[in-house]
Amino acid sequence: MSETHKPAPREAEAMSDDGASDTPADAAAGDTDDRERNLSVLERYRPLVDDFEAFRAACARPLGYVVRVNPLKASVERVERAYREAGVAHERVEWHDRLLRVETDSPGTSWPYVHGWIYPQEEVSTLPVLALDPEPGETVLDTCAAPGSKTTQVAAAMDDRGTLVANDSNLGRLAPLRSNAQRLGVTNAIVTHRDARNLSLQPFAVDAFDRTLVDAPCSCEGTIRKNPDALTEWQRSYLDDVAELQRDILTRAVEVTREGGTVVYGTCTFAPEENEAVVDSVLRERDCRLVGVDLPLHTEPGVREWQGTEFDPSLDRAARVYPHHNDTGGFFCAKLEVTG
Numbered sequence: 001m002s003e004t005h006k007p008a009p010r011e012a013e014a015m016s017d018d019g020a021s022d023t024p025a026d027a028a029a030g031d032t033d034d035r036e037r038n039l040s041v042l043e044r045y046r047p048l049v050d051d052f053e054a055f056r057a058a059c060a061r062p063l064g065y066v067v068r069v070n071p072l073k074a075s076v077e078r079v080e081r082a083y084r085e086a087g088v089a090h091e092r093v094e095w096h097d098r099l100l101r102v103e104t105d106s107p108g109t110s111w112p113y114v115h116g117w118i119y120p121q122e123e124v125s126t127l128p129v130l131a132l133d134p135e136p137g138e139t140v141l142d143t144c145a146a147p148g149s150k151t152t153q154v155a156a157a158m159d160d161r162g163t164l165v166a167n168d169s170n171l172g173r174l175a176p177l178r179s180n181a182q183r184l185g186v187t188n189a190i191v192t193h194r195d196a197r198n199l200s201l202q203p204f205a206v207d208a209f210d211r212t213l214v215d216a217p218c219s220c221e222g223t224i225r226k227n228p229d230a231l232t233e234w235q236r237s238y239l240d241d242v243a244e245l246q247r248d249i250l251t252r253a254v255e256v257t258r259e260g261g262t263v264v265y266g267t268c269t270f271a272p273e274e275n276e277a278v279v280d281s282v283l284r285e286r287d288c289r290l291v292g293v294d295l296p297l298h299t300e301p302g303v304r305e306w307q308g309t310e311f312d313p314s315l316d317r318a319a320r321v322y323p324h325h326n327d328t329g330g331f332f333c334a335k336l337e338v339t340g
């Protein structure tokens with residue numbers, strides 16, 4: 001198929017000639033067409049995925065709600081009791097001792113949410129912080145932090161001790177970042193509004209960070225189960241544009257992390273242009289090396305070649321998460337050690 005996917009005009013999908021809404025049946029057929037068109041974007045990954053039909057079928061299935069329990073405020077047992085008392089069905093996620101699957105359409109309107117006991121967060125979204133493995137007392141940078149799911153997870157892993165710089169360049173997203181950190185009882189985080197591509201160390205009075213997380217802006221292909229519109233505006237050219245931004249952010253992340261320190265790069269997309277190609281280019285230009293990512297669910301190695309371009313062989317130490325393997329969203333995660 002062509003790699004440029006233009007969305008059909010919306011008015012042609014939703015409205016009849018006289019401007020009235022379609023019948024529910026027509027709308028459902030439109031939804032199906034939209035979904036099929038969106039899923040067709042994923043065809044380009046057929047050469048990468050082991051069982052492409054299972055992958056595609058998983059991408060078409062909606063994803064349920066998962067919440068991460070915030071140990072700064074509550075135990076898993078306390079949250080389970082609150083859900084039991086509220087009559088909300090829930091179960092533990094096997095591979096992560098602080099995640100619960102919850103049967104609700106609005107995990108953000110419950111008492112556990114209001115108290116800051118939980119953060120609604122997709123299972124795969126917890127992976128980069130597991131890879132980063134921050135420790136209490138360290139100095140940690142979250143380059144692209146808003147609205148704060150990983151910042152609050154990092155703060156919890158640090159037991160709210162040490163210094164966590166939570167940065168984002170989008171002013172409008174800083175308010176939710178701040179309020180999420182406050183709601184979850186995080187006190188060791190400083191929120192900054194900088195472009196991570198040229199973040200200065202000067203305001204922080206440190207020579208370098210111990211660990212840095214790059215949860216990069218991306219084309220979000222792996223979120224299609226949660227957001228069926230994620231691929232509606234997909235354009236091949238966007239991948240190259242965002243890859244340049246990702247490369248610049250990751251480059252700066254390596255520069256501001258101490259020798260021997262850790263940088264984790266993550267995206268919620270499948271595109272090698274935004275994943276292996278970005279890491280490959282930073283490996284070539286900066287003093288760092290890829291180390292293995294040991295994650296507690298089924299992952300596939302990063303790819304070493306894509307559409308005629310070969311990547312550094314160590315890229316197979318990166319981890320790809322496909323939706324059909326663990327019944328999750330999609331994710332990419334790479335862990336770097338700074339060597340100079």
Ligand SMILES: C[S@@+](CC[C@H](N)C(=O)[O-])C[C@H]1O[C@@H](n2cnc3c(N)ncnc32)[C@H](O)[C@@H]1O
Pocket residue numbers: 143144145146147148149150151167168169170173194195196197215216217218245249
């Ligand atoms: C995938 S989202 C981050 C999600 C967040 N880490 C979380 O877990 O809640 C990517 C973020 O990168 C931010 N961003 C985009 N370009 C940036 C830049 N040049 N510098 C810093 N942040 C940037 C966006 O505003 C967006 O909030």
